[in-house]
Amino acid sequence: MPTIRELVATLTARPGVEAAVLLGRDGLLIDGAGADGLGLDAAAAYVPALIASSEELSSAIGRGRLVAEIMEFERGFAIIATLTTDVVLLVLVRPGGDLGAIVGEIRRHRSHIAAIL
Numbered sequence: 001m002p003t004i005r006e007l008v009a010t011l012t013a014r015p016g017v018e019a020a021v022l023l024g025r026d027g028l029l030i031d032g033a034g035a036d037g038l039g040l041d042a043a044a045a046y047v048p049a050l051i052a053s054s055e056e057l058s059s060a061i062g063r064g065r066l067v068a069e070i071m072e073f074e075r076g077f078a079i080i081a082t083l084t085t086d087v088v089l090l091v092l093v094r095p096g097g098d099l100g101a102i103v104g105e106i107r108r109h110r111s112h113i114a115a116i117l
Contacts, residue, residue, distance in 0.1 A: 002116070003116070004022060004030070004031050004113075004116060005031055007109075007113055007116070008020045008021075008032060009033060011091060011102075011105075012033045012034060014097075014098075014101075014105070015097065015098065016093050016094050016096065016097020016098055016099075016102065017091060017092070017093055017094075017097065017102060018034055018035050018038065018076065018092040018093065018094050019032065019033065019034025019038050019040060019043075019090075019091070020032060020033060020034065020089065020090070020091050020092075021034070021040050021043065021044055021089070021090040021091075022083075022087060022088070022089055023044040023047060023087070023088050023089075023090060024086055024087060024088070025051070025085070025086050025087070025088060026048060027044050027048045028044065029041050029044045030087065038092065043090065043092075044090065047080060047088055050069070050080060051080065051088065054066050054069055065082070067081070067082060068080060068081040068082070068103070068106070068107075070099070070103065075094075075095060076092060076093055076095050076097070077092070077095075077099055078090065078091070078092055078093075079091040079092075079093065079099075079102065079103060079106065081106050081110065083110060083114045084114050087114070089106065089113070091106065
């Protein structure tokens with residue numbers, strides 16, 4: 001069974017992926033890899049507030065538990081996927097990256113990743 005580090009490395013090896021970060025719901029980095037200078041610790045610190053806002057929205061519109069969210073920015077995308085009640089995956093994707101394939105891979109491997117946490 002692959003380690004957390006190997007799974008993060010596999011994600012970051014995909015074309016278009018700039019970084020992959022596993023973090024706690026408290027925003028503390030568990031493991032991550034990406035291009036130098038991205039500030040992964042700082043990025044991870046913002047995720048809990050985004051999740052909290054998304055969960056409030058979900059409660060207001062009756063959509064259930066947050067599974068994933070995708071944000072598009074001028075210079076790429078951020079994917080936030082909940083893996084367990086305590087662990088979240090943040091993936092940064094460059095513009096032109098195959099977002100559909102990356103989201104599909106996260107969906108396919110979510111339970112496998114959660115099982116090794």
